[in-house]
Structures are given as C-alpha cells and as structure tokens.
Amino acid sequence: MSASLKIAKKNVEYGISLGADQVEIQILNQKQTRLEIRKxxxxxxxILETGGAGVRVYVGKSLGLTSTTRINELNESVKKAYSLAKGAPEDPYFSSLPIGGKYRRVRELYDNELANAPFEILVKKMMEGIEEASPNKDYTVSSGLNRSVTEHIIVNSQGVEARTKGTIFSGSIGVKFEKGLDTSIGSEPINGRSLKELETLDAGKKAAEKAKARIGAKKISSGIMDIVLDHKSTLGSLASLLNSGANGLTAALGTAFLTGKIGEKVAEKGITIKDDPFVPGGVASQSFDDEGTPTKKLVLIEKGLFKNYLTDSYSANRLNVENNGHGAKNSLISKPTPTITNVIISPGKWNTEEIIKDTKKGILIEDSGLTLQGASTNISRMVDNGYYIENGEIKHPVKNTMVGITVFDALSNINAISKEIVNLWGSQTPNIRITKVKISSGQ
Amino acid sequence: MVDHITLAKKVIEKYPITKNDFLEIRFFIGEFTNINIRNGAAEQVSNEFKIGAALRSLIGGAWGFSTSKNFSTRDLSNALETSISVAKASISGLSEKSAVPTNYVYNGVAPLKITIDPRDIPLEDKIRVAVDLEKHVRHEGEKIKVSTASLTDIVQREIIVNSLGTEVDVSNCYVRISGSGIARDGSIVQNVSDSVGTSRGWETIKEINPTEMGTKIGRRALNLLSAQTPPGGNMKVLMDPTLVGVFIHEAFGHAIEADSIINNMSVLAGKVGHKVGVPDITVYEDPTIPGLRGSYEYDSEGTKTKRRTIVDKGVLKGYLHSLETAAKMGVEPNGGGRAENFNYKPIPRMGVTYIDKGDMSIEELCQEINEGVYLSKSYGGYVNPSIGQFFFTAQEGRIITKGEFGPLIQNVSMSGLTLEVLSNVLGVGKDLEMAFPGTCGKGQSAPVTGGGPTLAVMNVVVGGSK
Structure with a gap:
C-alpha cells in the first residue's frame, strides 16, 4: 500500500472518530517539470512538487471543506473541516458520498519513459518543433511544456478506496508572423500521455503555416452567414456546449439549456455525440472520477435526441438518476461538478472540401469554439482565427469579427458534417457547418 | 518563531554565485476562507492553507525554479539545488540570456493595514452575511432559478530574500463578497452578478448592506428576462465605469505588460512615445492607492511599487515591469512582478488600472453617441496581445436613440482592436470610479481593480444575435 493511501485511510478514520458522519480524503502527489521558450x-x-490533500467532512447534511499543501499535517485539516461542518448550514439535497464499485482498467494512462525522461530530453524534443516553427526572422516563436507525474488517491468512509497513477504532458507552440506592420498568429497544442507521443515537428510546422496564412486579416460587412468549424473548433464548441447543457448539477438547478429535454430533439438528426472515458491514452480518460465513482461511458446525443445528463453523486441524487461518475474537482478545496471526458462525435457524409465549396457566404473558424457565457442561452463570441468564405472559396482572414446565435439554433442549424474524423487526444471529431448565424464585424 | 529572513540568507549563502547570477527565496504563507451559499443551502464552507517556499535561480542567463513545502534548512537547500541544477541544464539551450538589474535592492516591511482581521470574525457571522445576501437575490421572484452569495477572505504573507540583498516582508489581506442570480423564463436565461472586493479587512463587509445588494441583483436578473435581444454590428457604445475597468484592463493593459514586450508578443512593443489614443485619454496603473482589491506595496520580487503613467494625453509612456523585463529594457523596475503563490514565478501583472476622468456629463456623452448602445456591468473578457484583439462581456445595457436612453437589452459581448480603440474615444466622463474588483488570469490569478469614468467609444463590434 502506498504511504499516501495509508495516510488517507488513517485520516478518514480520524474524522469519523471526531464525530463526523461521512469523510472523504483526496490526495494528489504531483511532480511537475515545466520549461519555457521565448523568442x-x-x-x-x-522542477517542483505540487498537490496536497483535500478533505470533505459531513456532519448530518452540513459540509466542511479544507485543503492543505502539507500532507503530514492532514489531521489538522480534518479537525478544521469537522469544525466547519458543525457550523455550516445544511444542504437538504445531500444524501451520501458515493460507495465506490469496481473500477475498469484504462490502458496507457501511465508511461514510465515519460515519467523518467530527463529535463534535457524534454528540451531537445521541444526545440525540434521550435526550429520547424521559425524558418526565418519574420517568425517569433513562444512555447511551453508541462510534464506531470501524478499519484491520485481518494478514500471515503462509505467504502471508496481508489488509487491511480498517471503521466501527462501539455503545452503548445505559438508563432507570431510579421509582414511589414501587419502581424498574425498561429498555435498548435501538444498533449499526450507517453514520451513517444511527444513529437513536435508537425506541431511547429503547422503553427508556422497557420500564422503565415492568417496575415492580412480584414474586417468584413456584418450580416447573416454560415460558419464552418474546423476539427478543433467543432470539438471545442460541442464539448463546451454539452458540458453546460447536459450538466446534471445545473439541470437540477433548472438553468442548463437542456433541462427537462431528455428524449427530445435538440440537434440536427445527423448529430450523435458520446462521452467515452475509457479511450486508451486519452488525456481525459479515467477509471474513476474525483469522488472515486467508477466512470461510465455515455450517449449524450443520439441522432439529434438528447439522451443523458453528466452526473456526480450529488446531481444524480437531485435528479433521481444514475451517478455516471463524471464528477471533477477544479482544485483540492472544490466540491465536484459534472464534467465531460473524451468526446466522440460521429461522422457525416460530406467531404470537408465540399463543405467549403458549398458555402456561398460564411466564416471558416479555426482553433477556437462557440461557448456560452455563464448560463445564458445566447452565444456571443469573438472569432479568434477565421477566414471569410465567398462563393465556395476562402478569400481572406478576418479580424474584429463576432458570432451571435442562440445555442438552440446553433445545434439545430448544423447542416453539414464531414466524413473525415480527426482524433484529438482521445476525442474524435469531424468538421461541421452551421447556417444562419449573425456575423458582426468592424467594416 | 522562525526568522524567515535569517533562514533564507543562510541557505542562499551556501551557494556561491558569480556577479551576474541571482538567487531568491520567497516564502508564502496563506490562509483562505470561503463561504458559498447557493439556493438557500451551503455549497461550500472551506478553509485552505497554502504554505511553501519558491526558490528561483538565474545562472549563466538561464532561469531555474523549484519549491519546498517545508521550511527546514535541509528542505530549502535541496529545493535551491534543484532550482540551480535545472538552470544549469538550460544554459546550453539559450540563444538569449536573461538578467536582473543588480543596482536595485529593496528592504522593507509592509504589515497588514486593516482595521478588523477577518480571521477574528466567527464563522457563523460570516455565514450569516452570505445567507442574507443570497436570500435576497432568491426572494425577488420565482424565476430566479439560481441565487448565490460568496464571501472570501484571504490573508497572505510573502517574505522575499535575494542574493542582491533585498529583504522584504509583505502581508496582504483580500476580502470579497459577491452575489449572482440566474433568471430563467422558458428558453431565455440571463446572468447577473455584482461584487465588492478590497485589500482591507472585515470592515469591507461592515460597510455594505447585503440585503440591498441581493435585492438589486435579483431585480436586475428578472428585468433582463423581458429585455430586448441585443443588436449586433459595428456601433457606438457608451460604457459604465465597471465595464470601462474591464475594457482598459483587457483592451490595453495586457499589451503593456513588459514580458509580452520583450518577447515580441505585444502590438504595443516599440510604441513608447507614440500616439495611441485621443488627447483626452490618460491611463494610470497605480497599486499604491490604498485599500483597493488590486493594491499592494511590494510585489512578489520585493520591488516597491509606484504609480505608473501608461498613457499621458494619448501618448504611450511605459510598461509594467518585473526585474527581468526592467533589466532587458534598461529601465528601473516598477513593482509589477506578481505571483499567485509559491507554485508560480513572478511575472508582470496589472494591479489598479484606470482611465483618468474627463469633463463630460452622462447626458452629454449620451448625446455624443446619439445612436448606439449603453452597456454596463462587466462579465469578464480576454485579449490576445500579439495581434491586439480583445473581447469582453456586459451583463446588460440600453439602446440609445436620438441621444437618449431607450429599452433595456440582455447580456452581450463586444470585441475591438487595441491599436484603434483609444483613438476611437468620443468622450470621457467626469464620474471616475474604481468600479471593477476582479481576478485576472494569465496562467496564474491576481487580484486586480479596473476603473475609469463613463466612456463613449465608436467602432466597437457588438456581438448580438439580432
């Protein structure tokens, strides 16, 4: 048994001995290596050790939360959490912390080579991409990489005892291109869980190509047009919109835009979206969530019909549905909230080139996404990286341009889905086109 | 009690360095209390301790960084050795060396300047305030589906010692209360929030009326349900001081943080002395104003901060510096190097950013707009300083027709270009207010204040769906 698991179990028992009804200890032991590249x-x-421990203590239906960076002082945090719970107002909807269950093993979440790769190797790998991204002095390259090796432990008084190890790297190569007084940018993310995935040449090349292609951005006239979302923007949009709309907690509160719509048509019939936490090596893959509940695979939208909410123990109880193990904590001190994992979007019938050719007037949006601000059902976003399309041809990059549409129209007005699917770090996504979007621009 | 300064000096002295090298130990001791009430129930009652030391080294022009959660000589020495070794391992990859200025040394103690320490307030008193605020949001009507109140107090201390001789011990207190309401009527959902945040103590909370604050939030959320869908297009906009606070922070402030300047990632690089706005526009960055959420006396590198003039009568005057960026640009450090906690390195950040007041009344500004929109109450934003394109959101607004305020409009966002926006100012109000107490994210969070007077601007792209 790992030393941290022993500490967690001991402190759960300690909390109960103080008089708590339910106790949860989460320990995160994390070694991070970060590198920074500028110009x-x-x-x-x-090189640093981050993480710590989080404590949830319930006395009746009242919750006390604490966290500490010093695991060797965890008993003080348990004592404090117990004291806070005794003084906190009740939450009438709280039922119980989860009871755990059998965990399905997810492959390729830990890579020994990545865990032990020396700093110099990480630098060498990154510098290969940097060189590719800066063919001449017109290109300025910035980049960063973070490699994390994590041990994650959750123990609670209801029977959860979960432990996992993981490796992950995340970073990006960003390029600024200058031509006269004009500037443009391109960026490529670098994510994965194994050293063999840490190949940066392609990312460097793409980031430079994107930056160069985006020079000469112009404002356009405002109007009603189509928008074509590239793979990353499709994933960014649909994952973010479902994270809001299918969120079990906000559904229970009545503010998720899909509240009460299980079984109803909410999107174009060609749309099928699943959540798959078991993709081997996926960056969002997991066998249990941040409460220690076994994670389940979910159908979110099937042929345009809304099928399931994302839930954790609290929201499942409030909605009186199954807890499908999607609770995620923003930090050790946070309560969990339902969160999407790997997103699998089914392909359509279009060639990507045909979608562009078939678009009379519109914007091609790259590397961003349509997201909601808070609980609003209006999407009102800036186009960070986009191109103007006219009569089936990409004309020029755009600037100072915004997209406005309601979330209901955004999902219903999808009228083209590509048959090409791209695998992005465990998620799978096509390109899509949305019609009748209000485009506002500075011209 | 541990004498942190003596301890840090003892550890630093163990590692001889050359004249251009640099070692720094920054202790961070923070206690965070948060109470969050949602729909009448406790969402979170929490207490968090963050204690650790950040150890930074600059060896041969390369940076190394590590941390220690324990403050023993052995733990600190081990972490400093890691920091030095990673710096040394980076030297071969350098094509441009970093440096810090060697002629600026700071010594000082900045104790808490608060009347009532929030740590002395019983938990039940804090809970009572949050419950009261949340209840009055919720009680405004059945269509309020989510009502929240959040009360946060943070007391933190940073002790900074470096190999140049800087020895600074600085404490800060941040108290913030915020409320929000989400109103829903069928498919229409509207968000409203408001907050008060300072770097003073519990007296902040004693000076507000939670009942009144909650009632106003609830009413605003309900009113927006029947408001008009916002228009979209390129238009003239009148912004209230909270929105101006976010506007100057996002549209301009990030582009004058000198890390983006030395890394050639800002459209304002090389523009000092150039005209960037109309002569009516003067912008200050002044963390020395006492008591605001973004106020502080020393930054996380120990540099004493000062009022910085960013734009004077439309002309760009300077940037916000850390030690590194000041050395690179050959200027005096100005106290902009801030770090969230011991897990982060200090980087140039804003504190209190505001546009200075002008001489126009609201009525005059409205007439200047003639046809456009009035937008108020910020809901956040972001910017890409490399290309100078920014985005921010207003909670509500009004149509302006024939120089007069018209119907209410719902949540809406806007975008613009850094290099154009201050030149597009049509008029500056006389109602200066440090109205936006926020939290800025730039890889790490920092408490900030933004402000200004009511401002009339043309050529703003409003992203409505109508």
Whole structure:
C-alpha cells in the first residue's frame, strides 16, 4: 500500500472518530517539470512538487471543506473541516458520498519513459518543433511544456478506496508572423500521455503555416452567414456546449439549456455525440472520477435526441438518476461538478472540401469554439482565427469579427458534417457547418 | 518563531554565485476562507492553507525554479539545488540570456493595514452575511432559478530574500463578497452578478448592506428576462465605469505588460512615445492607492511599487515591469512582478488600472453617441496581445436613440482592436470610479481593480444575435 493511501485511510478514520458522519480524503502527489521558450530561446525550467490533500467532512447534511499543501499535517485539516461542518448550514439535497464499485482498467494512462525522461530530453524534443516553427526572422516563436507525474488517491468512509497513477504532458507552440506592420498568429497544442507521443515537428510546422496564412486579416460587412468549424473548433464548441447543457448539477438547478429535454430533439438528426472515458491514452480518460465513482461511458446525443445528463453523486441524487461518475474537482478545496471526458462525435457524409465549396457566404473558424457565457442561452463570441468564405472559396482572414446565435439554433442549424474524423487526444471529431448565424464585424 | 529572513540568507549563502547570477527565496504563507451559499443551502464552507517556499535561480542567463513545502534548512537547500541544477541544464539551450538589474535592492516591511482581521470574525457571522445576501437575490421572484452569495477572505504573507540583498516582508489581506442570480423564463436565461472586493479587512463587509445588494441583483436578473435581444454590428457604445475597468484592463493593459514586450508578443512593443489614443485619454496603473482589491506595496520580487503613467494625453509612456523585463529594457523596475503563490514565478501583472476622468456629463456623452448602445456591468473578457484583439462581456445595457436612453437589452459581448480603440474615444466622463474588483488570469490569478469614468467609444463590434 502506498504511504499516501495509508495516510488517507488513517485520516478518514480520524474524522469519523471526531464525530463526523461521512469523510472523504483526496490526495494528489504531483511532480511537475515545466520549461519555457521565448523568442525561440529556452529561458529555463521548473522542477517542483505540487498537490496536497483535500478533505470533505459531513456532519448530518452540513459540509466542511479544507485543503492543505502539507500532507503530514492532514489531521489538522480534518479537525478544521469537522469544525466547519458543525457550523455550516445544511444542504437538504445531500444524501451520501458515493460507495465506490469496481473500477475498469484504462490502458496507457501511465508511461514510465515519460515519467523518467530527463529535463534535457524534454528540451531537445521541444526545440525540434521550435526550429520547424521559425524558418526565418519574420517568425517569433513562444512555447511551453508541462510534464506531470501524478499519484491520485481518494478514500471515503462509505467504502471508496481508489488509487491511480498517471503521466501527462501539455503545452503548445505559438508563432507570431510579421509582414511589414501587419502581424498574425498561429498555435498548435501538444498533449499526450507517453514520451513517444511527444513529437513536435508537425506541431511547429503547422503553427508556422497557420500564422503565415492568417496575415492580412480584414474586417468584413456584418450580416447573416454560415460558419464552418474546423476539427478543433467543432470539438471545442460541442464539448463546451454539452458540458453546460447536459450538466446534471445545473439541470437540477433548472438553468442548463437542456433541462427537462431528455428524449427530445435538440440537434440536427445527423448529430450523435458520446462521452467515452475509457479511450486508451486519452488525456481525459479515467477509471474513476474525483469522488472515486467508477466512470461510465455515455450517449449524450443520439441522432439529434438528447439522451443523458453528466452526473456526480450529488446531481444524480437531485435528479433521481444514475451517478455516471463524471464528477471533477477544479482544485483540492472544490466540491465536484459534472464534467465531460473524451468526446466522440460521429461522422457525416460530406467531404470537408465540399463543405467549403458549398458555402456561398460564411466564416471558416479555426482553433477556437462557440461557448456560452455563464448560463445564458445566447452565444456571443469573438472569432479568434477565421477566414471569410465567398462563393465556395476562402478569400481572406478576418479580424474584429463576432458570432451571435442562440445555442438552440446553433445545434439545430448544423447542416453539414464531414466524413473525415480527426482524433484529438482521445476525442474524435469531424468538421461541421452551421447556417444562419449573425456575423458582426468592424467594416 | 522562525526568522524567515535569517533562514533564507543562510541557505542562499551556501551557494556561491558569480556577479551576474541571482538567487531568491520567497516564502508564502496563506490562509483562505470561503463561504458559498447557493439556493438557500451551503455549497461550500472551506478553509485552505497554502504554505511553501519558491526558490528561483538565474545562472549563466538561464532561469531555474523549484519549491519546498517545508521550511527546514535541509528542505530549502535541496529545493535551491534543484532550482540551480535545472538552470544549469538550460544554459546550453539559450540563444538569449536573461538578467536582473543588480543596482536595485529593496528592504522593507509592509504589515497588514486593516482595521478588523477577518480571521477574528466567527464563522457563523460570516455565514450569516452570505445567507442574507443570497436570500435576497432568491426572494425577488420565482424565476430566479439560481441565487448565490460568496464571501472570501484571504490573508497572505510573502517574505522575499535575494542574493542582491533585498529583504522584504509583505502581508496582504483580500476580502470579497459577491452575489449572482440566474433568471430563467422558458428558453431565455440571463446572468447577473455584482461584487465588492478590497485589500482591507472585515470592515469591507461592515460597510455594505447585503440585503440591498441581493435585492438589486435579483431585480436586475428578472428585468433582463423581458429585455430586448441585443443588436449586433459595428456601433457606438457608451460604457459604465465597471465595464470601462474591464475594457482598459483587457483592451490595453495586457499589451503593456513588459514580458509580452520583450518577447515580441505585444502590438504595443516599440510604441513608447507614440500616439495611441485621443488627447483626452490618460491611463494610470497605480497599486499604491490604498485599500483597493488590486493594491499592494511590494510585489512578489520585493520591488516597491509606484504609480505608473501608461498613457499621458494619448501618448504611450511605459510598461509594467518585473526585474527581468526592467533589466532587458534598461529601465528601473516598477513593482509589477506578481505571483499567485509559491507554485508560480513572478511575472508582470496589472494591479489598479484606470482611465483618468474627463469633463463630460452622462447626458452629454449620451448625446455624443446619439445612436448606439449603453452597456454596463462587466462579465469578464480576454485579449490576445500579439495581434491586439480583445473581447469582453456586459451583463446588460440600453439602446440609445436620438441621444437618449431607450429599452433595456440582455447580456452581450463586444470585441475591438487595441491599436484603434483609444483613438476611437468620443468622450470621457467626469464620474471616475474604481468600479471593477476582479481576478485576472494569465496562467496564474491576481487580484486586480479596473476603473475609469463613463466612456463613449465608436467602432466597437457588438456581438448580438439580432
């Protein structure tokens, strides 16, 4: 048994001995290696141990939460959480912390090579991409990488005892391209769980190509047009919209835009979207959520019909549905909230080129997404990276341009889905086109 | 009691360095209390301790960084050795060396300047305030589906010691209360929030009326349900001081943080002395104003901060610096190097950013707009300083027709271009207010204040769906 697991179990028992009704301890042991590159030059690196422990203590239906960076002082945090719970107002909807269950093993979440790769190897890998991203002095390259090796432990008084180890790297290569007084940018994310995935040449090349292609951005006239979303923007949009709309907690509160719509048509019939936490090596893959509940695979939208909410123990109880193990905590001190994992979007019938050719007037949006502000059902977003399309041809990049549409129209007005699917770090996504979107621009 | 300064000096002295190298130990001791009430129930009653030391080294022009959660000589030495070794391992990858200015040394103690320490307030008193605020949001009507109140107090201390001789011990207190309401009527959902945040103590809370604050939030949320869908297009906009606070922070402030300047990632690089706005526009960055959420006396590198003039009568005057960016640009450090906690390195950040007041009344500004929209109450934003394109959101507004305020409009966002926006100012109000107490994210969070007077601007792209 790991030392941290022993500490967690001991402190759950300690909380109960104080008089608590239910206790949860979460421990995160994390070693991070970060490197920073500016103007194509390495600036330096960080090697540090982060993480700590989070404590949830219930006395009746009252909750006390604490966290500490010092695991060796965890008993003080348990004592404090118990004291807070005794003084906190009740939450009438609280039923119980989860009871756990059998965990399905997810492959390729930990890579020994990545865990032990020396700093110099990470630098070498990144510098290969940096070189590719800066063919001449017109290109300025900034980049960063964070490699994390994590041990994650959750123990509660209701029977949960979960432990996992994981490796992950995340970063990006960002390029600024200058031509006269004009500037443009391109960026490529770098994500994965194994050292063999840490290949940066392609990312560097793409980031530079994107930056160059985006020079000469112009304002356009405002009007009603189509928008074509590239793979990343499709994933970014649909994952974000479902994270809001299918969120079990906000559904229970009555503010999710899909509240009460199980079984109803909410999107174009060609749309099928699943949540799959078991993709081997997926960056969002997991066998249990941040409460120690076994994670389940879910159908969210099937042929346009809304099928399931994302839930954790609290929201499942409030909605009186199954807890499908999607609780995620923003930090050790946070309560969990339902969150999407890997998103699998089914392909359509169009060739991506045909979608562009078939678009009379519109914007091609790259590397961003349509998201909601708070609980509003209006999407009102800036186009970070976009191109103007006219009569089936990409004309020029755009700037100072915004998209306005309601979330209901955004999902219903999808009228083209590509048959090409791209695998993005465990998620799978096509390109899509949405019609009748209000485009506002500075011209 | 541990004498942190003596301890840090002892550890730093163990590692001899050359003249251009640099070692720094920054202790961070923070206690965070948060009470969050939602729909009449406790969402969160929490207490968090963050204690650790950040150890930074600059060796041969390369940076190294590590942390220690324990403050023993052995733990700190081990972490400093890690920091030095990663810096040394980076030297071969450098094509441009970093440096810090060697002629600026700071010594000082900045104790808490508060009347009532929030740590002395019983938990039940804090809960009572949050419950009261939340209840009055909710009680405004059945269509309020989610009502929240959040009360946060943070007391933190940073002790900064470096190999140049800087020895600074600085404490800060942040108290913030906020409320929000989400109203829903069928498919229409509207968000409203408001907050008060300072770097003073519990007296902040004693000076507000939670009942009144909650009632106003609830009413605003309900009113927006029957408001008009916002228009979209390129238009003239009149912004209230909270929105101006976010506007100057996002549209301009991030582009004058000197890390983006030295890394060639800002459209304002090389523009000092250039005209960037109309002569009516003067912008200050002044964390020395006492008591505001973004106020502080020393930054996380120990540099004493000062009022910085960013734009003077439309001309760009300077940038916000950390030690590194000041050395690179050959200027005096101005106290902009801030870090969220010991897990982060200090980087140039804003504190209190505001547009100075002008001389126009609201009525005059409205007439200047003639046809356009009045937008108020910020809901956040972001910017890409490399290309100078920014985005921010208003909670509500009004149509302006023939120089007069018209019907109410719902939540809406806007975008614009940094290099154009201050030149597009049509008029500056005389109602200066430090109205936006916020939290800025730039890889790490920082408490900030934004402000200004009511401002009339043309050529703003409003992203409505109508």
């Amino acid at each position: 194509s030059s390495l600036k330096g690196g960080d």
